[in-house]
Amino acid sequence: MTTVRRSDATRAAILEAARERFASDGYERATIRAIARDAGIDPSMVMRYYGNKEGLFAAASEIELDLPELGLLPARHIGAVLVTHFLERWERDDVLTGMLRVGVTNEAGAERMQAVFARQLGPVTRGVCPDPDQAPRRAALVASQILGMALARYVLRLPPAVEMSTDEIVAWLGPTVQRYLTAEAP
Amino acid sequence: MTTVRRSDATRAAILEAARERFASDGYERATIRAIARDAGIDPSMVMRYYGNKEGLFAAASEIELDLPELGLLPARHIGAVLVTHFLERWERDDVLTGMLRVGVTNEAGAERMQAVFARQLGPVTRGVCPDPDQAPRRAALVASQILGMALARYVLRLPPAVEMSTDEIVAWLGPTVQRYLTAEAP
DNA sequence: TACCGTAGCCAACGAGCGTTGGCAAACAAC
DNA sequence: GTTGTTTGCCAACGCTCGTTGGCTACGGTA
Known part of the structure; x- marks a missing residue:
């Protein structure tokens, strides 16, 4: 074309x-x-x-999260898979770190970030949580934990967060994300 | 003087x-x-x-988190108490939001943030987690979840995160923080 | 070969920034 | 009342920024 x-x-x-x-x-x-x-x-x-x-x-800042299809794998592993995927995506290049950095100081950056998560993370969660109308809320919870770890590890560089291995992070955060996605609303 | x-x-x-x-x-x-x-x-x-x-x-950016003494209250409530406290602290004024914003773009800001969390959150966790030498790591996990929610709710303003009530947030994040602090290492 | 759109550089603009030094007024000390 | 210190404003500095317009040179087309 x-x-x-x-x-x-x-x-x-x-x-x-x-x-x-x-x-x-x-x-x-x-x-x-x-x-x-x-x-x-x-x-x-x-x-x-x-x-x-x-x-x-x-x-x-055109960004592709390249999220996997969560519906295709065992329901009890999606937390760990998601965390692993995001960690890899974050370490592969610094586009996500950049988006985070800009999203914090720049209005257009924040909107871009809202859009990316709404359009790419939202649909993925909708298929796996028990109450589809609560999917955006659950996606936001997942985003809060994943963005928070990225913030601590890649932006603020809090020493303990930097020193943890990716396996260790997956072991800690996986169950959290799993619960945010699949547990009954509290 | x-x-x-x-x-x-x-x-x-x-x-x-x-x-x-x-x-x-x-x-x-x-x-x-x-x-x-x-x-x-x-x-x-x-x-x-x-x-x-x-x-x-x-x-x-002299900041006081005013964290409560976790040792003085029932061990199984500290997650909810911590999350509640941070949410209140965050909504009271915009000093923490500012620190977050600056910590992301400015090296001195990031160091200030590291110091605040190391000096004020670290000691609080040391008393309640099962393995004191892992306390910094657990504090970083707690920080990642709490900062992540602050990021999503107060800085990026992801709509679902803004719409949630504080009670709802405490109900979701409390158990997470509780686990990061008191669960056996995975 | 002559032509025209494209690619690139150079020099400059206006504006805003952090920062400085000096000057006038208000106050304090004797 | 005189002197010295504090408080404040003003004007300017050097710098960097985003942005603009015009100039040269190249490449494809007729």
Whole structure:
């Protein structure tokens, strides 16, 4: 459909640099000039291809959680599977850390984050919890525990949270997530 | 010991304005000029009394969690008590929200947050968990769940997390925290 | 070869930032 | 009443930011 442009490589380089900068510095401190320097091009190119800083952020924060289909596996393992998946997703690259960082300081970032979780985590929970109308609430509980661990481990870097192995985290958080998804409402 | 200065009212006004700005805007977007405007004085006064922006932030983020003595109450209620206490503390003012916001984008903020939790949450957990050498780890797990809920509810404002009543949150998170503190290590 | 859209860089703009130094008024000490 | 200290404001500094407009050079097309 869209043809290949000569500038595609540049666009991709900008996007990659932007993701890294937003992730490590947050929205305000991630400057267009620094992103352009990382990408090896002129700051004005960023403006040409993405309009302005907000547009660049919007393009850089398209996120896929790649959640597994929970309905296809044993009901009693979904907590551990979900936690494992998120930990892997979080360690694979720093896009999620970036989204978290930006979501905290930037209104557009927070909305993006709401959308990602509503659209990608919501449906997954709807299939496994006993009361489908409570699914959003249960998804929010799961998000609170998973985002909280990511916050403690990857952003705030609380030493005990950093030192724990992923297995250990799964062993502790798995049952929590499992309960939030499948237990009867308290 | 220190005598009362005529400028104490000004100092206090600056501090209050700084706390609000840091809380709502984060470290970078909270400008000294805006804080001074809120406090009704000149920006240069902020520099005179607090040295620079970092000094102002350090002074504005002295935080007391006011945690209760967990040893004094029934062991099986400490999870609910802790969650209740944090929710109240969080809703009372926006200092904690601010600390969270700044801790995410600012290195000094993250360190301040590490210190607050290590110094104030750590000791409380040490008395109630079965293996005192694992106390920091358990405290980090508790922090991950409580900070995660604060993140979802007060910062990102995920709609389902905002809509839940505090009782409901306590009913869900209480057992989680209880388990992190008192259950045998998995 | 002549042409035209695209890709890229350079230089500059206006604005906002943290921060500084000096000056005027209010107060305190003698 | 004079002197020294505190409190406050004003004006400016150097810097970085996002953003703009114009210029050169390249690549495909006729």
